[in-house]
Amino acid sequence: MSTIIKATNVSKVYHKTTIPVHAVNNLTLSIEEGEFTAIVGPSGCGKTTLLNILGGLDQPTEGKVEVGGIDISNMKDSELIDFRLRNIGFVFQAYNLIPVLTALENVEFIMLLQKRSKKERYDRAMELLEQMDISDKANSKPSQLSGGQQQRVAVARALASKPRFILADEPTANLDSTSTSNLLDLMAKMNKEQKATFVFSTHDQRVMDKARRIVTLEDGTIVSDVKR
Amino acid sequence: MIAIIAWRNVWRNKGRSLVVIGAMVIGIWALTFAGGFMQSFLTSYIQSAIRHETSNGQVHHPEFTQDYDIQYYIKDYQSILGFLKQTHAVEFVTTRSLVNGMISSSRQATGVKIIGINPEEEAKVTELNTLISEGAYFEGISSNPVLIGDKLAEKLKVNVRSKVVLTFQDMEGNITAGSFKVAGILDASSVAISESSAYVLKSDLNRLLNIGDNIHEIAYTTVVGTDDEALAKKIQSNFESDKVESWKEISPALVFMEQMMAATLKILIIIIMSALAFGIVNTMLMAVLERIRELGMLMALGMKRAKVFLMIMVETIYLSTVGGPVGLFIGYATVSYLGKVGIDLTDYSEGLEAIGYNSILYPLLQPMDYIQIMIGIILTAFLASIYPAWKAIKLKPIDALHTI
Numbered sequence A: 001m002s003t004i005i006k007a008t009n010v011s012k013v014y015h016k017t018t019i020p021v022h023a024v025n026n027l028t029l030s031i032e033e034g035e036f037t038a039i040v041g042p043s044g045c046g047k048t049t050l051l052n053i054l055g056g057l058d059q060p061t062e063g064k065v066e067v068g069g070i071d072i073s074n075m076k077d078s079e080l081i082d083f084r085l086r087n088i089g090f091v092f093q094a095y096n097l098i099p100v101l102t103a104l105e106n107v108e109f110i111m112l113l114q115k116r117s118k119k120e121r122y123d124r125a126m127e128l129l130e131q132m133d134i135s136d137k138a139n140s141k142p143s144q145l146s147g148g149q150q151q152r153v154a155v156a157r158a159l160a161s162k163p164r165f166i167l168a169d170e171p172t173a174n175l176d177s178t179s180t181s182n183l184l185d186l187m188a189k190m191n192k193e194q195k196a197t198f199v200f201s202t203h204d205q206r207v208m209d210k211a212r213r214i215v216t217l218e219d220g221t222i223v224s225d226v227k228r
Numbered sequence B: 001m002i003a004i005i006a007w008r009n010v011w012r013n014k015g016r017s018l019v020v021i022g023a024m025v026i027g028i029w030a031l032t033f034a035g036g037f038m039q040s041f042l043t044s045y046i047q048s049a050i051r052h053e054t055s056n057g058q059v060h061h062p063e064f065t066q067d068y069d070i071q072y073y074i075k076d077y078q079s080i081l082g083f084l085k086q087t088h089a090v091e092f093v094t095t096r097s098l099v100n101g102m103i104s105s106s107r108q109a110t111g112v113k114i115i116g117i118n119p120e121e122e123a124k125v126t127e128l129n130t131l132i133s134e135g136a137y138f139e140g141i142s143s144n145p146v147l148i149g150d151k152l153a154e155k156l157k158v159n160v161r162s163k164v165v166l167t168f169q170d171m172e173g174n175i176t177a178g179s180f181k182v183a184g185i186l187d188a189s190s191v192a193i194s195e196s197s198a199y200v201l202k203s204d205l206n207r208l209l210n211i212g213d214n215i216h217e218i219a220y221t222t223v224v225g226t227d228d229e230a231l232a233k234k235i236q237s238n239f240e241s242d243k244v245e246s247w248k249e250i251s252p253a254l255v256f257m258e259q260m261m262a263a264t265l266k267i268l269i270i271i272i273m274s275a276l277a278f279g280i281v282n283t284m285l286m287a288v289l290e291r292i293r294e295l296g297m298l299m300a301l302g303m304k305r306a307k308v309f310l311m312i313m314v315e316t317i318y319l320s321t322v323g324g325p326v327g328l329f330i331g332y333a334t335v336s337y338l339g340k341v342g343i344d345l346t347d348y349s350e351g352l353e354a355i356g357y358n359s360i361l362y363p364l365l366q367p368m369d370y371i372q373i374m375i376g377i378i379l380t381a382f383l384a385s386i387y388p389a390w391k392a393i394k395l396k397p398i399d400a401l402h403t404i
Helices: A049-056 A077-087 A103-113 A118-131 A147-160 A179-194 A205-210 B002-010 B014-054 B077-086 B119-126 B152-157 B191-196 B202-209 B228-238 B254-290 B290-299 B306-342 B346-354 B367-393 B397-401
Strands: A005-014 A019-032 A036-040 A062-067 A086-090 A165-169 A198-202 A213-218 A221-225 B059-062 B089-103 B109-117 B134-135 B145-149 B163-169 B175-186 B196-202 B217-222 B244-245
Touching: A005 A049, A019 A049, A019 A062, A019 A198, A019 A221, A019 B217, A036 A179, A036 A205, A036 B346, A049 A062, A049 A165, A049 A198, A077 A086, A077 B290, A077 B306, A086 A147, A086 B163, A086 B290, A103 A118, A103 A147, A118 A147, A147 A165, A147 A179, A147 B059, A179 A205, A179 B163, A198 A205, A198 B254, A205 B163, A221 B059, B002 B196, B014 B119, B014 B217, B014 B254, B014 B306, B014 B367, B059 B228, B077 B217, B077 B228, B089 B152, B089 B202, B109 B119, B109 B163, B109 B191, B109 B202, B119 B217, B119 B254, B145 B152, B145 B163, B145 B367, B163 B196, B163 B202, B175 B196, B191 B196, B202 B228, B228 B244, B244 B346, B254 B306, B254 B367, B290 B306, B290 B397, B306 B367
Parallel strands: A036 A198, A036 A213, A086 A165, A165 A198, B109 B196, B145 B175
Antiparallel strands: A005 A019, A005 A062, A213 A221, B059 B217, B059 B244, B089 B109, B089 B163, B089 B217, B134 B175, B145 B196, B163 B175
16 A cells, blocks of 8 residues: 655644644654544644645645645645645535535536536536435435535545545534444445545544544644554 | 536525615616616707707808808808708708897897898798797788897897897998897797897898898708718718808807716716625625635635636626616616606796706617616626625635634
């Protein structure tokens, strides 16, 4: 398996007050292709900051982040937008679907940005919705879907762009136990069948139980890294 | 897809969007109607001036209009009359002899422009007969009848059938005078007609001037839609030794009024569009601020800032232009309907007619005016879209995503 993400001596310092806050502190981490990794730790330990840096949404104060061998730490904003579109899938805690689009259109949207053909967009979106067991809601707007259903659409959207890996920030935080269980099963299936690489940040023990690698952070530093 | 998202976004908050669209409809309707109403005043004034004073065009000896010297009569006016009568764009023609002189009654005397006319021809060209308020149009007086304006009659303290004396120089430079009887009094908004003109029969004036059948002025009216300037040039090219002028050259003040009205319409467009633009910007800013997280998510997923900018612009343009054509159509319908039936302002007729307007006004807008308003709408939509769109792309995805 090849290394997809390589973060080397990454630090992120915020200067919101007079005292600098080290959200991520000299952290080094590699993620291999096909991994199902959970980044865990107490609130404020730097999980979300790390995910944002790995996803190119934020830039490290120090250190280097490489995705597929490409250094994204110093990319320009416009380059990062394009890079994210082609390489990274996102699943957000609050689902963040486009409310005026149907489930199908939401999944198609990311492929539209990639300028894929109409047929390809439709076929892949329908295929993903079927795999996520939500094709019957293809024409429903997000407001007509439950939280679990919306999150499944969000995962389908993240997979639609055929990214190198998917970052999921607390994807089950707003879901009930049944929805969480269903979503995790589906993501695990995608990981296994499609070799999709998932990196989660989570507090949720059920996510940790499903993960095959658990990276634990404290004060912006890795305190344990366990593969199962 | 951007167009679809933008369109659906417009209807996310139906109430708010409908308020903006309603404001656009009412604003554009008001603008169109106000423009048409203003134009009706101008048209009324210009048409009145053309009809009763300048006509659509006039022909003179080139030297005559400088100081109204009667020796500068039109040499071969019959040829010009023949040409005008054969020109389809020319509706009616009349000939006049003119001289400046004095008019005196037993009580007062004043300077006056004495106009010798053919009553029948003049009635067709200037509708002078319609201005009679007292007496009759060259009737009831057997010899040397004269028509004078109401203000002049008041000044001279004369009435119908009163005697007045017109004094002027004849062709040889001799002072000559004629006794005339007031046949009718004219009630006209034009100062020239009501205060300083005396209309006599051309035959009477020519006899006193000793100029035979000669004339100093040919006035003509044209059929609706004629380009009066082009026609004047055409006549001029055929009779180079005479001076042919359209009403625009005869009365630059009317042209100035026309230009002022066009400028006023433009200013009105700018004022109303600016007010609407602020409303649109306000609404779109609210829409952007409500969707900070969503916009951040779009950029996080990989939507380029240019596309986000375009999406907000398209959304604003939709919001602005949905109401525009509806308002314009309702405005067009209003102007067209009132343009046929007229707006009856007879309650204010005394004041209106005193300054040269009809008491029934017919709103009118030219196609170019509608085009100007349409351009105004598009420009407003475009300009109003820039600021909200700029605000949207200034968002940082990471900050926007964490906005509650």
